[in-house]
Structures are given as C-alpha cells and as structure tokens.
Amino acid sequence: MKRELLRMDHVSLIQNGEALLDNLNFQMFAGEIMGLVAGRNRGYNQLIQLVCQNLPISFGTVWYDGQTVNSYSHSDGTSNRVYVIEPMSHLVEGLSVVDNLFVLRKGFKKYFINERILREQAENFFKENGLRVNIRKRVSALTPLERCLTELGKALLMGCRLVIVDNPGNFLSQFELAQFQDMLRHVRNSGVSILYIGNHHQELFRIADRTSLFFDGRIIKVFERDEMTDERISPYITDWYIPGTQANPDQEDGVLHFHSVHTENLHGLRFVLHRAECLTILDMDNRIAGDVLSLLTGTQECRQGRITLEHEPYTLKRAADYLNAGIAIIPKDCTQSLLFQERSYMENLTFLLDRKLHQSIIPGKIYRSIKNEYGSLIGNFIEETMVANLPLAEQIALVYYRIQLFHPRVLVCIQPLAKGDMDVRLRILALLREILKTGTAVLIITANVSDTLMISDRLLVVENGVCAASYEKSEFNQVDW
Amino acid sequence: MTEKLKYLSCRLILCAGAGILLLFSALMLLWILCLRYGLGIFAVLFLTLAAVGYCCFVFRWLLIPYRETKKIYEQFVMGYVLKDLFHLRHPLTPESDRAVLLLNEMIDKNHLINVSKKQAEYLALQNQINPHFLYNTLEGIRSEALLAGLDSIAEMTEALATFFRYTISQVENLVTLEDELANIENYYYIQQFRFGDKLALHIEYEHDDELDELEILQFRLPKLTLQPIVENSIYHGIERKIGKGNLVIRICVSDERLRIRISDDGMGMTEEKLKLLNEKLRRLALDEVQEESGKKGGIALVNVNNRIKLLFGEEYGIIFYSREGAGTDVLISLPLVRE
Numbered sequence: 001m002k003r004e005l006l007r008m009d010h011v012s013l014i015q016n017g018e019a020l021l022d023n024l025n026f027q028m029f030a031g032e033i034m035g036l037v038a039g040r041n042r043g044y045n046q047l048i049q050l051v052c053q054n055l056p057i058s059f060g061t062v063w064y065d066g067q068t069v070n071s072y073s074h075s076d077g078t079s080n081r082v083y084v085i086e087p088m089s090h091l092v093e094g095l096s097v098v099d100n101l102f103v104l105r106k107g108f109k110k111y112f113i114n115e116r117i118l119r120e121q122a123e124n125f126f127k128e129n130g131l132r133v134n135i136r137k138r139v140s141a142l143t144p145l146e147r148c149l150t151e152l153g154k155a156l157l158m159g160c161r162l163v164i165v166d167n168p169g170n171f172l173s174q175f176e177l178a179q180f181q182d183m184l185r186h187v188r189n190s191g192v193s194i195l196y197i198g199n200h201h202q203e204l205f206r207i208a209d210r211t212s213l214f215f216d217g218r219i220i221k222v223f224e225r226d227e228m229t230d231e232r233i234s235p236y237i238t239d240w241y242i243p244g245t246q247a248n249p250d251q252e253d254g255v256l257h258f259h260s261v262h263t264e265n266l267h268g269l270r271f272v273l274h275r276a277e278c279l280t281i282l283d284m285d286n287r288i289a290g291d292v293l294s295l296l297t298g299t300q301e302c303r304q305g306r307i308t309l310e311h312e313p314y315t316l317k318r319a320a321d322y323l324n325a326g327i328a329i330i331p332k333d334c335t336q337s338l339l340f341q342e343r344s345y346m347e348n349l350t351f352l353l354d355r356k357l358h359q360s361i362i363p364g365k366i367y368r369s370i371k372n373e374y375g376s377l378i379g380n381f382i383e384e385t386m387v388a389n390l391p392l393a394e395q396i397a398l399v400y401y402r403i404q405l406f407h408p409r410v411l412v413c414i415q416p417l418a419k420g421d422m423d424v425r426l427r428i429l430a431l432l433r434e435i436l437k438t439g440t441a442v443l444i445i446t447a448n449v450s451d452t453l454m455i456s457d458r459l460l461v462v463e464n465g466v467c468a469a470s471y472e473k474s475e476f477n478q479v480d481w
Numbered sequence: 482m483t484e485k486l487k488y489l490s491c492r493l494i495l496c497a498g499a500g501i502l503l504l505f506s507a508l509m510l511l512w513i514l515c516l517r518y519g520l521g522i523f524a525v526l527f528l529t530l531a532a533v534g535y536c537c538f539v540f541r542w543l544l545i546p547y548r549e550t551k552k553i554y555e556q557f558v559m560g561y562v563l564k565d566l567f568h569l570r571h572p573l574t575p576e577s578d579r580a581v582l583l584l585n586e587m588i589d590k591n592h593l594i595n596v597s598k599k600q601a602e603y604l605a606l607q608n609q610i611n612p613h614f615l616y617n618t619l620e621g622i623r624s625e626a627l628l629a630g631l632d633s634i635a636e637m638t639e640a641l642a643t644f645f646r647y648t649i650s651q652v653e654n655l656v657t658l659e660d661e662l663a664n665i666e667n668y669y670y671i672q673q674f675r676f677g678d679k680l681a682l683h684i685e686y687e688h689d690d691e692l693d694e695l696e697i698l699q700f701r702l703p704k705l706t707l708q709p710i711v712e713n714s715i716y717h718g719i720e721r722k723i724g725k726g727n728l729v730i731r732i733c734v735s736d737e738r739l740r741i742r743i744s745d746d747g748m749g750m751t752e753e754k755l756k757l758l759n760e761k762l763r764r765l766a767l768d769e770v771q772e773e774s775g776k777k778g779g780i781a782l783v784n785v786n787n788r789i790k791l792l793f794g795e796e797y798g799i800i801f802y803s804r805e806g807a808g809t810d811v812l813i814s815l816p817l818v819r820e
Contacts (some may be wrong), residue, residue: 002689002736003736004735010561022761023756059561074782117673135573220804224731235804235807236807
C-alpha cells in the first residue's frame with residue numbers, strides 16, 4: 001500500500017498582502033518521483049522552502065513522514081529531512097568527498113579522524129546504492145554528474161526521505177542527465193521520494209510517476225502516469241502560448257558556415273545556417289557552447305577547418321568586432337550579462353543602436369519613434385527608470401527587443417529556455433519567432449531541446465564535438481529522447 | 482480604546498507592558514545609582530540579565546502560546562477550522578477550556594442534526610411519495626414494456642427503480658464503496674438513455690499486491706458522496722460540451738486515506754469560480770447545510786464536503802482542480818473506514 005510522505009492541505013502564505021501560496025494542496029507518496037512544473041513562478045520558491053523548513057504559514061497544515069510538522073497555529077521553524085540538489089553545490093569545494101559526507105555531517109563528534117575507515121565506509125555505501133563516484137577526488141575536481149551523485153549519496157546518508165532535484169537539465173548534459181535519472185529511479189525504488197522540478201514538461205513526463213502543474217501559488221492539476229502527454233497538458237498551457245506565424249527559411253543560401261571546425265571540444269563540426277532559419281544544436285556533452293562562442297567572438301581560432309559568414313572568411317579580426325560583423329549573442333544568464341540593471345528601460349533598449357546608426361548620439365526623432373513603437377508592445381514598463389525593478393520576464397524580453405532592434409544577421413542563443421517558468425519560456429519563443437520573421441538566422445545551442453523544437457526548423461545532435469545526427473522539422477517526432 | 486479595554490486580554494497585555502516598563506525603569510535607576518555612587522556593578526548586571534531573561538521567558542512561555550490560541554480563535558471565526566478549537570494546546574483558563582469542551586458536546590448534537598438533515602429530506606420524500614407505490618408503479622411500467630417488447634423502456638424503468646431504492650429507501654450513514662459505485666453505474670445507465678455515446682464512464686483502481694480491488698471496494702464512505710459529484714460533472718462539464726465526454730473515477734488507497742478522483746473532460750470552469758468554490762470547500766460552514774439545500778448547482782457538493790468534514794474531520798473533504806476548456810478533477814479525500 002502506498003505510504004503518504006508529504007501532505008500540504010489548504011496551505012496559504014500571505015506576505016506583505018500578497019498571497020504567495022493560495023489554498024495549495026499537494027501530496028507525495030513514499031517511493032515516487034513527483035514532477036513539478038511551474039506555469040508561473042509566483043510562490044514557487046516559498047513552496048520549496050516550506051517543504052524543507054517549517055516556517056510560519058497563514059493557513060493550512062503540513063504533514064511530513066506521518067507527523068504534523070507545520071500549521072497555521074504553530075510553526076517551530078525546524079527543518080524536515082529534505083535535501084535539495086540544485087545548480088548551486090551544497091558541498092565544500094576544497095574538501096574531499098569523504099569529508100563532505102561524514103565530517104561535515106550533523107552529529108559527527110570525533111576529534112581524531114581515521115580517513116581510511118571513513119573512505120571504506122563511503123565506498124561501501126556508494127557501492128551498495130549504485131553510486132559511481134571516485135570518492136578520493138576533491139569536490140572541486142568532480143564533474144557535474146559526480147557532484148549530483150555525491151549530493152544524492154549525502155542525502156541518503158543523512159536519512160532524507162525526500163530529495164528535491166531542481167532543474168538538473170540546466171546543468172547536466174544529456175548523457176549525464178540520463179545517467180542521473182537512472183540513479184533517481186534506483187533511489188525511488190528503495191523508498192525515497194524525489195520531487196523533480198523542471199522547466200520542460202516533456203523532461204518530467206519521461207521520468208515522473210505523477211506531475212503537478214504549479215501556477216500562481218496553487219497546484220492547478222496533477223497528471224497521473226497515463227495522463228502525462230502533450231495532448232493532456234496542452235489545454236493548460238494554451239493561454240500562455242503566444243502564437244505567431246512561422247518564418248520562411250531561405251534554403252538556398254547559407255549565412256553562417258562551419259566547415260569541419262576543430263577546437264579542443266569540437267572535432268570537425270560542420271553545419272550551415274540559413275537566413276531566417278532556426279537551427280538547434282543539441283549538445284549531448286554540454287561542452288561545445290563555450291568553444292562556439294569563443295570562435296565567434298574571436299577569443300579562439302580554429303585549429304582546423306574554417307568559418308564563413310555570408311561566404312566571407314570569418315577571420316579573427318572580423319570576430320573581434322562580431323557585433324559589427326552581424327552576429328549577436330545571448331548567453332545563458334542574459335539578464336545578468338547583457339543588461340545594465342541600474343539604467344532605465346530605454347537606455348538598455350537603445351544600447352546597441354549607436355553601432356547600427358554609426359552615431360554616438362541617437363537622434364531624438366528616432367528615439368521617440370522607438371519609444372512609441374515598443375511602448376505599444378511593452379506597456380508602462382518602458383518608463384521604468386531602473387531595469388532591476390522589472391520582473392524577470394520583462395528583463396528577458398528587453399534583451400530580445402534590443403536584439404530585434406539591432407537586427408543582426410545571426411543570433412546565437414545559449415540555452416535560452418534554461419531560466420524562468422513556462423510563461424517566460426513561451427514568451428521567449430514568441431520573441432525568437434519575431435526575430436526570425438525579420439530574416440535573422442537563429443542558432444540555439446542547448447543541452448535540453450524540449451521546448452526549443454517548437455520554433456526550430458532543424459535539429460543537429462552533437463556528440464564528442466561532431467554532428468551525430470540531423471533532423472528536419474518533419475522528422476522531429478522520430479527523435480528518441 | 483474603551484471598547485478594546487473591556488477585553489481581559491487587552492488589560493493583561495497593558496498590565497504586562499506596564500510591569501516590564503516599570504522593571505526596566507527601576508533597572509535604569511539602579512544603573513544610574515550604581516555608576517554615580519559606585520554600588521556593586523555585578524549585582525546590577527545580574528539583575529539586568531535576570532530582567533532580560535525574564536522578558537525572553539515571558540515571550541516564549543506566554544506571548545507565543547497566546548498568539549497561537551488567538552490565531553485558532555481567529556480562524557474559527559472565519560469558518561476555516563472547528564476541531565482545533567476543541568484541542569487548544571494553550572487554553573486561556575481552565576474554565577474557558579471546560580466551557581469550550583461543553584460547547585463542543587452541544588455542537589456535536591447540532592452536527593448530528595445537520596448531518597441527518599439531508600437524510601431527513603429523503604425521509605420526508607419517502608413519506609410523501611410512499612416508496613412501495615412508486616416501486617409498484619415502476620414495476621407495472623416495466624411489465625407493460627416487456628409485454629409490448631420494448632426492452633429498453635423496461636431496462637430503464639428497472640434502473641430508475643434501483644436508483645430510487647438506493648437513494649430513498651436505505652437511510653444509513655456509511656455504505657461500502659461497492660454500493661456507491663453500483664449506484665453510479667446505475668445512474669450512468671439512466672443517463673445513457675439521454676446522452677447515448679456522448680457520455681463514457683470509466684472506473685479505475687490503483688491497487689497493489691497488498692490490496693486488491695475487492696478489498697478496496699469494502700471501504701466505507703458517506704452515502705451519496707459520489708452521485709452528486711458525478712451529476713455535477715455531467716451537467717456542468719459534459720452536457721455543454723460539443724462532442725464526446727469522458728468521466729473517469731479513479732480510486733487510490735494509501736496507508737491513511739481513500740482518494741477518489743472524479744475527472745471529466747468537459748467545459749471546466751473559470752479561475753475565479755474555481756477559487757471561490759475551493760474557498761467555500763475549505764470552510765466548514767454549518768449554516769450552508771440548511772440554507773442552501775434547496776438551491777441547485779454546486780450546493781450538493783458543499784453538502785457532501787460538510788458531511789465528510791463533520792463525520793471525519795477537517796483534514797478530509799473535497800478539492801477541485803479545473804481549467805476552462807480542459808475539464809475538472811474533483812478529489813475526494815476520506816479516511817480508511819472498514820467497518
């Protein structure tokens with residue numbers, strides 16, 4: 001019989017007059033993988049926090065492992081035995097895996113440490129649980145997968161009954177993710193529950209036993225195993241879908257060519273990107289993005305092969321001034337690296353315009369024209385004097401509007417959908433679609449394809465720095481995830 | 482202010498505040514004397530620490546429990562909780578505690594009256610109609626239909642008689658899940674005459690090695706828990722939908738609960754309506770049992786929810802999940818009752 005591990009009944013959390021959690025009902029059984037996908041992120045951090053720690057709530061009751069641990073009337077602030085595996089490591093980088101597992105554990109009171117015994121214990125424990133990690137390594141030398149497995153081992157060692165895995169697809173490669181998911185299934189079978197949080201419902205549907213859809217502080221739907229299909233979830237996300245007509249890629253002439261390019265991580269990468277085409281590169285090892293970027297920005301040169309932009313060799317000199325050459329890049333954390341948080345919306349929006357106009361001062365007429373044009377799309381946010389005050393979705397949109405205004409020949413996006421809830425992601429896709437319509441070629445490099453396929457015209461699967469498979473739009477349904 | 486001061490709690494807080502102010506004033510005086518005339522600094526320091534410790538003690542031992550009790554009273558007034566009021570961890574006085582418990586006993590009687598209110602309606606109906614007359618008439622229609630070779634009318638009449646027999650005749654509180662599902666299947670059979678292929682019913686069980694389908698069917702629940710919800714799903718969800726509608730009843734048993742989810746892929750409801758309904762179902766509004774029993778649409782759900790909460794506690798009841806155009810899921814949460 002299923003055993004109930006966590007139950008949140010009618011939980012409300014009101015802070016500063018805003019209902020962050022609103023009559024939320026959520027429950028998990030022991031030994032299940034529950035997927036959690038956020039349609040809109042409001043209250044999402046508070047939910048995770050409440051699962052981990054019994055902080056005051058405005059209404060409702062929380063049960064964990066058969067006990068009432070939190071209620072509106074009494075919250076003692078204690079922590080539940082829950083471990084969170086997220087992009088940020090919870091291990092101490094300078095110490096060994098063994099030290100992280102045992103020495104830093106609560107209740108470890110030995111003054112003299114016999115490292116050999118601890119190592120043996122750790123090795124046995126990892127072996128028993130099927131965790132393949134070289135525990136002699138320092139944490140700083142671990143690969144992302146090894147780091148996740150070590151944290152999983154630590155959680156099991158601490159006796160945690162629930163492990164929260166926060167968007168592993170954003171920091172693990174496809175290969176690593178598959179291995180990590182296998183491990184999670186193994187742990188699930190031993191009775192530990194996993195709350196698997198993901199931005200892409202397709203990713204969750206592949207691993208979860210059930211999936212909850214979180215929206216504005218509430219669970220709006222729980223999908224059972226047989227209900228986890230695109231067809232069943234589509235009515236819940238159609239409101240957030242911003243339709244747009246597809247661009248017509250120009251198949252005749254390529255804008256950007258990679259001719260058997262070799263670098264440290266690229267071993268003969270070859271592709272062509274056409275005008276108004278969206279090409280997605282699925283980086284199975286999560287390693288090529290850095291090399292492609294450094295090649296395009298001129299910080300690295302091809303060891304072998306060559307790159308051409310509009311049939312002209314893309315030399316180091318051209319690459320050093322890549323913006324003027326017609327290439328724009330949106331990195332993973334675009335709001336941090338591309339926006340001036342203290343500056344106004346309009347200052348940020350028109351930032352690249354001087355290069356386009358070849359004038360250091362933007363004429364007032366053009367400035368006003370841009371404000372009028374984008375004001376109708378953005379609304380009052382355009383008047384914001386400090387970008388830091390904007391919500392994440394608006395900050396990301398600002399980056400894309402700036403690119404749209406700059407109108408590059410090629411736009412390279414690194415994991416564009418890694419951040420934000422479903423609402424934000426669908427907005428990004430709509431903005432990319434608008435950029436494509438203006439004729440710009442878009443190259444997306446990602447470790448997780450799920451949603452990007454909605455706008456992609458082609459998909460290249462890159463393994464060990466070389467193209468392993470190529471799919472046209474009509475073949476996307478054949479892709480084996 | 483005068484209005485507030487009529488409450489003993491306000492007076493106590495005022496007195497405690499004044500006492501602490503007095504204490505610290507005295508301490509300040511002691512410090513002045515100590516620094517000016519060189520009195521024993523350690524003694525004053527000790528007294529200061531003792532005063533601070535006393536304040537912490539008052540905060541943890543008095544103020545936090547007081548706030549907890551106050552919060553429970555507030556939630557009770559808003560209609561969110563009932564049981565918590567009778568299990569206060571920190572009652573105000575022994576007399577108030579006894580008074581509240583006495584009130585509990587009195588309310589319990591009222592509860593029983595309210596819970597049986599619905600049953601009383603059936604009894605009244607039973608008296609008015611005279612069930613034997615109704616069953617005999619239905620049997621008569623069935624016989625005539627059979628003689629005329631109208632099998633479908635005969636079957637429908639039989640289903641209707643069975644439905645009335647279950648609804649009107651057996652007045653009991655808890656029935657087995659098997660009985661409830663049989664009634665639903667019968668109700669679905671009657672509805673099929675109207676909806677035909679447009680309506681499809683599926684019943685699914687999540688069973689494992691420890692518990693098979695037959696054992697699950699023996700769990701008990703309040704009578705007529707499912708039928709009003711199924712009726713609601715058909716009329717508000719599927720009837721207005723263009724094309725086929727599916728109704729799925731999924732039964733899941735955990736170590737502590739029996740969960741029944743009734744899902745339809747009908748029209749669903751707006752976010753505002755859903756919020757309002759769930760807010761209503763969160764509360765235990767005793768008055769609504771009587772007030773709205775005559776109205777139609779969604780009221781039966783509030784009644785069912787109230788009955789569950791009154792019989793088993795506030796942690797059980799009904800929750801709605803819905804989205805316009807996608808359908809509605811109604812999750813009924815019940816304790817595991819075998820006898």
